[in-house]
Amino acid sequence: MRNISLITGIFFLVFYLLITLLGWINLRVVFRHYRGLKNLSLAYFMVSLLIIAGFTILFIYPYRAHSAKNYSLYFIFNSILILVLFSKIPVALAGLVSLPFFRIRYRYHIAFAGSMLSLGIAFSMLWGFTLGPRILDxxxxxxxxxxxxxxxxxxxxxxxxxxxxxxxxxxxxxxxxxxxxxxxxxxxxxxxxxxxxxxxxxxxxxxxxxxxxxxxxxxxxxxxxxxxxxxxxxxxxxxxxxxxxxxxxxxxxxxxxxxxxxxxxxxxxxxxxxxxxxxxxxxxxxxxxxxxxxxxxxxxxxxxxxxxxxxxxxxxxxxxxxxxxxxxxxxxxxxxxxxxxxxxxxxxxxxxxxxxxxxxxxxxxxxxxxxxxxxxxxxxxxxxxxxxxxxxxxxxx
The missing domain is CATH 3.60.21.10 (Metallo-dependent phosphatases)
Incomplete structure (x- = not known):
């Protein structure tokens, strides 16, 4: 974060917005089949906005966390960023693949598969962030x-x-x-x-x-x-x-x-x-x-x-x-x-x-x-x- 150039930062934000939009296209198909999940759309966008805000703040003020005791700010944010980013990629790809399919039934199966893959990645990464660094080999x-x-x-x-x-x-x-x-x-x-x-x-x-x-x-x-x-x-x-x-x-x-x-x-x-x-x-x-x-x-x-x-x-x-x-x-x-x-x-x-x-x-x-x-x-x-x-x-x- 401390050494990211302006061009790299802008590229990341554009990429993140793109996969967020494609992911939402995919998840919207799944949410239609499960009414109880519709409120998750709001949560999905709220988390995305918080990630963008956090990235922007740390990009503009990278040297505020200059001492050892402030490493936690970077590592906690980076952990959330990577977890959300990698979880979104499969669901975004599924959203992209499903675009040519107009029949809801086909789009649903593609969307559901992408969502399950994203969920699996999310759980794997949660394990990596929580238990992974604690179990001694x-x-x-x-x-x-x-x-x-x-x-x-x-x-x-x-x-x-x-x-x-x-x-x-x-x-x-x-x-x-x-x-x-x-x-x-x-x-x-x-x-x-x-x-x-x-x-x-x-x-x-x-x-x-x-x-x-x-x-x-x-x-x-x-x-x-x-x-x-x-x-x-x-x-x-x-x-x-x-x-x-x-x-x-x-x-x-x-x-x-x-x-x-x-x-x-x-x-x-x-x-x-x-x-x-x-x-x-x-x-x-x-x-x-x-x-x-x-x-x-x-x-x-x-x-x-x-x-x-x-x-x-x-x-x-x-x-x-x-x-x-x-x-x-x-x-x-x-x-x-x-x-x-x-x-x-x-x-x-x-x-x-x-x-x-x-x-x-x-x-x-x-x-x-x-x-x-x-x-x-x-x-x-x-x-x-x-x-x-x-x-x-x-x-x-």
Whole structure:
């Protein structure tokens, strides 16, 4: 909403008015058969007018919701907008298809089918807005690698990603994640970026809860693209830097050791591995702050490394061909927050824009795991793409 051009805004309003009119043509045929539904015509137009008014106000005053506490205004409106818009499209198409049919009987069947399809979409999306973001998916995987030191056979990691705390409102789900993590009893707990949407204030409500995630050998995190505050028009560089410093401090208050192109050694008896964390790296328009060379300083040649890099595009474009990084953990994609899970197979439309968007991927000599995130961005919505906590066990091959 904040970056929509005038032409795009006008186009959307014209499109919305068009599908509203076509939808009304369709629904009018259905309402004629059920007298008790006639009053719904008024409700239909009232909701449409409210959507247009809300869109216009937020378009004219996009920066009124400039602080973290005001995200709710945008997300609530966007949720209603998308729900109404997608529900109207089938009924509008049915109205368009029925126009050539003058016999009421044919028009009714087409109108009724379109209305039922719209109703089905509405209920699916309601589920996605209400229960979808609240049901935690607990994903256990084992990763085998021949270069893993013997002492680390059975080494356990918990991964979370993409909290987006500015619009995170799911304490029950967070409690479930805490309990599952305690049961898993990991050696390492890692967070792969996007703690916030934009602002340092977002962490304050959740610092005590996030501090409760425990691991015997440390909690590490990296920055995601949202953790730099790049998506807000700051009045000056000083304000931007103060916000960034506050976000970094927020990571620390949540109990994380933030790795900014750095590494740490993890020692078990006589063997060791390295946890390496780089800043965000993505394809344009995302910035490329990562410095693998700096992050790998003082690491022994041949040592087993676990790399934390927020955007999986980094692995696909750079790390996939680097055997010195046997395992990379990422997030960022959210699996587009909607998809299809059928017979153990996950599908999301995001596959048409990026190859690595969720789950485990294998290169010639290394692996990438992409966590689908625990929070949401854009819309508080998840449909068949639930929030995820990942439990990884490393095995000596």
């Amino acid at each position: 607990k994903h256990h995987i084992e990763i085998f690698h021949e270069n893993l030191p013997k002492e680390f056979d059975g080494f356990r990691l918990t991964q979370l990603s993409d909290f987006h705390l500015g619009n995170f409102h799911y304490p029950e789900m967070l409690q479930s994640a805490l309990e599952e993590n305690a049961l898993f009893n990991p050696h390492l707990f890692v967070f792969t970026g996007d703690l916030v949407n934009n602002f340092k204030e977002e962490t304050s409500t959740w610092e005590n809860d996030l501090k409760n995630f425990s691991a015997s050998h440390g909690k590490f995190a990296v920055l995601g693209n949202h953790d730099y505050g790049d998506y807000y028009r700051w009045p000056d560089k000083v304000s931007r830097q103060e916000n960034f410093d506050g976000i970094v401090e927020g990571f620390e208050k949540c109990g994380f050791e933030l790795l900014l192109n750095e590494s740490r050694s993890i020692v078990l008896t006589s063997d060791s591995i390295y946890i390496v964390g780089v800043e965000n790296w993505g394809h344009p328009p995302f910035q490329q702050y990562a410095d693998l060379g700096k992050a790998s300083e003082n690491i022994q040649q041949g040592a087993f490394r676990i790399l934390l890099s927020h955007d999986p595009a980094h692995w696909e474009s750079v790390i996939k061909s680097m055997p010195e990084f046997p395992l990379t953990l990422s997030g960022h994609s959210h699996g587009a927050q909607w998809g299809i899970k059928l017979a153990g197979f996950d599908f999301s439309m995001i596959i048409f824009s990026r190859k690595t968007w969720g789950g485990l991927y294998q290169g010639d000599s290394n692996y990438l795991y992409v966590n689908k995130g625990i929070g949401t961005i854009g819309l508080p919505f998840r449909l068949d793409m639930p929030p995820e906590i990942t439990f990884i066990t490393l095995r000596k091959k």
